[in-house]
Amino acid sequence: MKRMHKAALILMLILVPAMLFAQAKPIVLRLAETHPKGYPTELGDEEFARLVKERSGGRIVIEVYPGSQLGEEKAVIEQVQFGAIDLTRVSISPLASFVPKLNAFQMPYLYRDSDHMWKVLKGDIGKELLASLEPFGFIGLGWFDGGARSFYNSKKPVRTPADLKGLKIRVQESELMMGLVRAFGAVPTPMPYGEVYSGLQTGVIDGAENNPPSYFSASHYEVAKYYTLDEHTMVPEIIIGSKISLGRLSKADQDLIKQAAFDAIDYQRAQWAAYVKLSMDKVIAAGCTIIPVPDKTEWIKTVQPMYKTQSKEIQDLIARIQAVK
């Protein structure tokens, strides 16, 4: 009997500290980010991580890996699907190859303005879309601002859609974006973001398209000096989690993570607005030729046929987005 007690005591002495230690060890989740530290989406990721840590009392720690350390966007999305990477912030463009209905959110000249886009993203349609990613292996968490994308090139000032004819334009790995560039009579070349600078420098491509923060931050302005503000698409950024790895957490922890991502949106949007301004100031100071497009009628007309070739599901979503007042 006495010996039994002693054995139980020894067991407890081993088990209790082990259990306490296990409890104290935080859950660490890795988040992949294409952009470098300090870029507005990266700052949004950091804010999301901060909120999760604070609200979980330090039990859940999100480690942000900026600068494509974990890979380029398409490869990262695949790894999130397999559960090898827990979280990522990506553009919805490459994600639409996995979840086609996301294309509805990146149609050219879809939103009347940024307010319209944010009403859609933060409202029922946006929430519904986030929730609908699960069957594809993702948990949709929140949206970030990605502003409007415009064309830039190293050859000549592009003032009308016709000026784009024949130019080799890099696009994200996205069928829709390839179609858009074709609609303008240019030649689309899909390529990972990290290869665009050298592509422009060596002349493999003549141009690309992106928002002012990316044009500036990735130094594309150094090798493609003509920036035409045609603002053909407003492509939201998205934070997604892996269904496999987040699925291991309790429902309460999953909800905490979802709420934190949503609550980081306004912070990210403020960072975005400031960085757009800084980027434009910098590229102008660097001597880039900025071509404003106050009247977009011709640009809008050129891409209209793209609306007719979308699936019924996407056309229905587009109609609902357009109806948001």
Ligand code: GTR
């Ligand atoms: C940026 C976006 C990135 C990436 C990049 C690209 O605007 O924030 O996530 O998609 O564009 O063109 O590849």
